[in-house]
Amino acid sequence: MNLETSQAVFKFNINYNIFNEGTLALPIDLPGFVFRKARLAVTLLVEILANCVEQSKNKVQSGVEPVCLIDFWMQQLLKEIQESGSESHEVPHSSNIEIGGHLFDFLFAAQDASTSSLLWAVTLLAQNPDVLSKVRQEVSQIWSLDSGKLITAENLREMKYTEAVAREVMRYRAPATLVPHLAGEDFQLTESYTIPKGTMVFPSVFESAFQGFTEPERFDPDRNILGSVPVYKRNFLVFGADPHQCVGQRYALNHLVLFIAVFTSLLDFKRHRTDGCDDIVYVPTICPKDDCLVYLSKR
Template sequence: MDLALYAYTLLSICIFIIISEQATYLRKKGSAPGPYLVVPFLGNALSMVRNPTAYWHDQASAALSSPLGLSANLLFGRFVVFLRDSGLSQKVFANVRSGVFHLIGHPFGKKLFGEHNLIYMLDHAHKDLRRRLAPNFTPRALATYLPLQSRVIVSHLVAWGHLANAGNAPLPIPLRLLSRDLSLETSQTVFVGPYLPQNDRLAFKNDYNLFNVGLMKLPIDLPGFAFWRARLAVGRLVDTLSGCAAKSKERMRAGDEPSCLMDFWMAETVKEIAEAEKAGMPAPPDSSDREVAGHVFDFLFASQDASTSSLLWAVTLLDSHPDVLARVREEQAKVRPTGSLDITLDQLREMKYTEMVAKEVVRIRPPATLVPHVAACDFPITEGYTIPKGTIVFPSVYESSFQGFTEPEKFDPDRFSGERQEDQVFKQNWLPFGAGPHHCIGQRYALNHLMLFIAVFFTVFEFRRHKTPGCDELAYVPTIAPKDDCLVYLSFRKDFILPKYTA
């Protein structure tokens, strides 16, 4: 009898919790479109994890059907709001500050990245850190990174060409994982240069892959689960980067010239540390080896998967637009008449059309399609709807990219020409690098990387996509990529001369 009473009481409690959760969800949802019934505790989390493409498409469709420009749902027991309208997204980006909206990067990012992270910093602390990071992206710094980027890109592309033609007949090769390896080695080389020995890079790569997998799995922080493995991997990555920071400080104190991003940052940091010591003051904030390592990991996270996505879409889009491809190759022949792959900053600045292509790639296929924030207060996002405090808000950069622009569904690099300047005319909708106080500080570096890849790939290779049904549909991995992983036939162009450093 006692057992039956216990079971009845437990069942009653569960029913009460489920009804309360449902009632709370409906109260928060209000007039916003979205499901009226949600799965207890999980909401629509399983459908989001199983097929994120379909899930976010449904959210966008629901928002499109409403004059509010947004939709609501429940994920892992958290109330979420999806913003389709770019004006609403801009409101969120412009109000990232204490007491309003907080950028979180990932719904469970704090468990992965830790509390002290550039993503989560606000107000004066955030402004001060961005000031300290500014030397990393000056023209001098970008010019230093350029040959490092070029050599990594060329070395990987040559390896791709050999891989595609290793057998008796050319084979189509999927570029996604190859592009991810290219982007990771570029990041390693540019960010920490000589401080990450070659024999440590494989372990670094494996840990980053574990982190990547964990991002897209259920947030179960228990031994054996992908999320748990991802969190441990981040700890090891930060440990490795801490050692790199210590070595960089040592070289910069010795007066050596900066050779990587960390050096440009540490060159100023060691001066500030010395001044603080001389004045009997504590070291400046964000200057310890581990703090520096955590922020460099932020750079890695921000650049690695975004770059991978853009490289894949550049290949996909130029394959289907031979007129654009012809103009890219024409410009490259003019800017680099000798065909040299050691591209200088001056040459890069001459590649006006290539830059337009790069901008259009990230407009029509923005890598970070969604930028999660959490509401720190009740925020009236429209006249008819207030986002409740604690809501996870998803401004959609992807949906914004198709608003306002001339024929937005068309791949048209000329929209960024000096005559049309649609990136300025429709600035509110061109959001691949975000907006507001947390806009991407490495925007120019990211565009340079994509331009270098375009300049080299399309002058080194003859290529064609291996077309299959649905191959160009979006896949979230975690940034967007072609569903087929960009399956391509490659062969070296007849006039290509193998650089000595790739032999």
């Protein structure tokens, strides 16, 4: 990530923790309140990431080969700027600070949400040994460590049941339970109530996932296999919908499918169960109360 110095890393960690605390606080934007501290922390985080962008641009311009996602991004950006014949400041969305803001969004979405899904995947597989057995059977027919080969994108596409498990993990325990939206116009929600234009609305992604499904409280990957049961896409809002659909949807699903395939193939695991270990905690995405403590052993 080009955070070259330990001081920068320390500063980033401190401010990211402050930001996380702010997502759980009341939105009171006044001095001394957690929300204000979080908002200021975001500014510092974006500045640190903007510095990473600047370093990456300089490295790419000097002819050093790209080694990370930012480098490849900057390489393509600088190529487009050069081909356009424009100055870098004239090209939209190319400033260091704006790219730093996008990187912050990527980090928050990728780190917190993905971590939540990984924890719940292990938790739910431990609770459902029949599902775990089916996953292992499917993966073993497509890939094995002994093959000496990496899992390819084609392999992932063949893991239909494992993907169904990944989708059910996200439905059953949606990482981001609330996604704020601003009403762009008056919206009639019910016969008796219309949401006024300009209202901040917090639809519950979590609750919607338990509506419109047969036995929604049951963890059932089969519901996500096309042709087996009706799939209620309008209630599966983990990644949003229509123009607001998450651009990282396919990446997130592939990441979770890959994790499940590798984790279940290489390791045996047993949950360290305690009272309330499966309770939901908000950090700000949701995780098991015990952070999913498991005993691991090589298969």
